[in-house]
Amino acid sequence: MGNTPGLDNIDTCPKKDEIGPDDDDSDIDVRPRGKCTGDYAGLRWAGTSKTVADHPNIPSALPKSAGPNGTLHAEVIRRELEQVLSDDQMNKYIIIQKKDEDAERLFTIAHEVALNERTALHYSNFHTYNAFRDVNIPEEARRAVRNPNGSWRQMTPYANCLAMASANCNALRKRLQGLARFRRYAYRVELVTNLWEQNAAHDLQYHALCILRLDRFCIVIDPIPYRGAQRVPLGQIGGHSIETRADADSWAYVRGPRNARLLVEYAPFNGIQVDVLPRPITRAPGRGMDVEYSDPFSVIRGGLTGGVLNMAYPSSRNLYTSAVGRGEYPSRRTIYFLSTWDRQPTFTDSYSVITTRTTPQFLVTTAKLLISFDSQRSLHLKFIPCVDWLARPGNRHLLRELIAYMSMDRSVDWASKPYMSCEVRFRSWRRLITDGFSIRERRGIRLLEAISEGLGQPKGEINKIAHVMLSVWRTQAQAVAGAAG
Numbered sequence: 001m002g003n004t005p006g007l008d009n010i011d012t013c014p015k016k017d018e019i020g021p022d023d024d025d026s027d028i029d030v031r032p033r034g035k036c037t038g039d040y041a042g043l044r045w046a047g048t049s050k051t052v053a054d055h056p057n058i059p060s061a062l063p064k065s066a067g068p069n070g071t072l073h074a075e076v077i078r079r080e081l082e083q084v085l086s087d088d089q090m091n092k093y094i095i096i097q098k099k100d101e102d103a104e105r106l107f108t109i110a111h112e113v114a115l116n117e118r119t120a121l122h123y124s125n126f127h128t129y130n131a132f133r134d135v136n137i138p139e140e141a142r143r144a145v146r147n148p149n150g151s152w153r154q155m156t157p158y159a160n161c162l163a164m165a166s167a168n169c170n171a172l173r174k175r176l177q178g179l180a181r182f183r184r185y186a187y188r189v190e191l192v193t194n195l196w197e198q199n200a201a202h203d204l205q206y207h208a209l210c211i212l213r214l215d216r217f218c219i220v221i222d223p224i225p226y227r228g229a230q231r232v233p234l235g236q237i238g239g240h241s242i243e244t245r246a247d248a249d250s251w252a253y254v255r256g257p258r259n260a261r262l263l264v265e266y267a268p269f270n271g272i273q274v275d276v277l278p279r280p281i282t283r284a285p286g287r288g289m290d291v292e293y294s295d296p297f298s299v300i301r302g303g304l305t306g307g308v309l310n311m312a313y314p315s316s317r318n319l320y321t322s323a324v325g326r327g328e329y330p331s332r333r334t335i336y337f338l339s340t341w342d343r344q345p346t347f348t349d350s351y352s353v354i355t356t357r358t359t360p361q362f363l364v365t366t367a368k369l370l371i372s373f374d375s376q377r378s379l380h381l382k383f384i385p386c387v388d389w390l391a392r393p394g395n396r397h398l399l400r401e402l403i404a405y406m407s408m409d410r411s412v413d414w415a416s417k418p419y420m421s422c423e424v425r426f427r428s429w430r431r432l433i434t435d436g437f438s439i440r441e442r443r444g445i446r447l448l449e450a451i452s453e454g455l456g457q458p459k460g461e462i463n464k465i466a467h468v469m470l471s472v473w474r475t476q477a478q479a480v481a482g483a484a485g
Contacts, residue, residue: 062237062250065290070237070252070266073291078235078254080281081262081296092298093260095188097215106182107219110212111229111242113172114221115352119340119363121167122457123224124158125203125316126333126371130468131155132316141313145305152308157458158335161208162312164223166191166304168210172221188212192297193307194265196276200311202318202331205274208307209297213261218253220263224336227352237266252293265294322374326429327476329373337367339456345388347418366455373469377426379462381448384420384455391415395454401447422448426469433477436470 066073082090131151135141144150152163159167169191176186190213195206210221220230220239230239232253239251250266275295282291300307319328341362352363366389370380384390390399396415402422403414414420424444426432437445449462 063290066237069233071235073266074235074237074252074254076281076289076291077252077264077266077293078256080279081254081264081277082256083280084277085256085296090256090260091258093213093256093262093296094258095213095215095261097259102181103214103216106185106212106214107229107231108242109175109179109182110172110219110221113175114168114210114223114228115363117164117168117171117223118228118338118352121157121159121164121223122336122338123160123164124155124333124335125160126335126465127155127158128160128203128312129316129330129333132313133468133472135313135317138309138313141309142305145308160203160312161223162193162300162304162307165208165210165221166307168221168223172210172212185212191300191303191307192263193300193311194294194297195274195311196295196298198298198301198307198310200315203312203315205315206311207265208300211263211297213253213263215259215261218251218261218263220251232263234261262296264296267292320374322476324375325480326374326473327480329472329476332373333371335369335371336365337369337452337455337457339364339366343388345385347385347388367452369452369465371465371469373472377429377432377469377473378423379445379448379466379469380421380423381451382419382421384422384451386415386417386420388418389455390420390451398447398451398454402451405444405447422451424448424466429473429477432470433474437466 062070062073131144131154132141135144135151141152144152147153155163169189173186173189176182176189190211191208192211193206193208198206200206208223210223212219215234217231217233220232221228222230227241230241230251232239232251234253234255237250237252252264252266254262254264256262277295279288282289282293300311302309316330319330321328341364342359344360344362345364353360364385365383367384368382370378370382372378372380384402386399389395390402399415399420402408402420403410406422408414422444424441424447426437426441428438431438445463445466449460452462453459
């Protein structure tokens with residue numbers, strides 16, 4: 001991590017007892033050593049006078065009814081939360097605030113930490129499922145987290161939002177503890193979730209963040225996106241990033257009585273949103289308003305271990321009965337690939353600028369792997385960069401193999417396309433159970449493996465995933481046969 005000498009009054013002797021009281025997992029590091037991020041002060045966008053440290057002041061895509069910067073809707077949210085939260089509930093959101101010392105520097109530090117952690121981990125809810133696939137009781141799940149050889153700890157370099165947010169919290173606390181000017185903020189770094197009762201039955205019911213609540217704005221590290229930290233001004237809606245190309249995310253940061261500060265997700269994009277708190281203003285019969293937001297983010301009880309036991313473990317074991325009578329399976333799983341490039345991509349989104357002080361680098365979302373267990377049995381790798389990666393001289397053989405495997409029209413200039421996809425379909429259920437993968441399926445797995453390794457994934461990972469799928473199918477086939485017979 002790049003520190004400017006003398007800038008932060010560096011102190012290399014942090015006190016361990018300054019770690020936040022709600023996090024009992026400071027010894028758990030689920031990631032390998034991350035790549036260094038650095039100082040943004042001199043880096044500029046090509047062809048502009050803006051530095052990377054510039055950030056927008058106006059969030060995007062807000063309805064007109066929300067008011068300037070979303071202030072009107074933020075005020076509605078504030079009033080409603082004051083109405084529905086008890087004094088005891090509201091008191092949990094009180095911050096002890098004297099004066100924010102160089103809040104802009106705190107934001108920059110958080111952004112550097114976020115990008116550093118993001119280079120070390122790939123988001124995956126497949127590996128969460130696999131970690132707990134054979135774990136049958138909560139105590140085994142606890143050991144999977146606490147034991148260095150436990151299945152949760154062995155997911156690296158893959159993690160779900162909870163593990164990634166926890167890694168960000170630990171890294172940000174450690175960074176702040178090493179800076180005398182900012183040491184007092186280390187204990188205020190919080191691992192939080194939007195699931196009010198913290199008892200998830202599905203992994204889409206909850207999301208985990210690393211946040212630092214300040215008087216005038218909230219610093220948010222959403223661990224899954226590529227762009228690092230965001231900040232949400234008090235009384236507004238948004239999520240301003242150092243990345244000037246990025247649209248603002250939709251968070252609302254509102255005040256409460258007795259210096260309480262609450263963060264919610266505004267207009268959450270979640271098909272299984274679970275709201276527990278009533279909405280007497282925004283959902284009043286006959287006079288409801290067009291204001292949707294999550295329950296307030298709250299500290300995860302028991303830190304990472306508590307989050308795993310109450311959310312990640314039970315939600316990963318949620319299975320669906322096959323529509324064609326072939327057992328029970330998890331919902332479709334997703335892995336996002338990230339790579340660090342020394343060149344700027346031609347596409348305008350899905351990357352962040354990082355630097356090692358002298359040479360800009362780019363953190364790029366390079367592909368998305370969809371893992372489907374049930375009727376559409378497949379491994380589908382989408383959004384593979386073509387112009388920027390497959391069509392480059394060293395990778396052209398992979399492009400040719402992909403075109404041949406997918407039986408694509410060879411008269412088309414595929415090398416000029418921005419993205420490509422490659423899908424391996426596992427078609428014959430009976431043959432899969434008795435004989436395993438077909439010649440064509442093995443060929444497709446090898447192709448996905450070669451592309452994934454080229455994009456920085458661990459060697460052999462796709463093959464492991466495919467064999468986990470085969471093992472699950474065979475286990476379910478045996479269970480169905482046993483039940484029938």
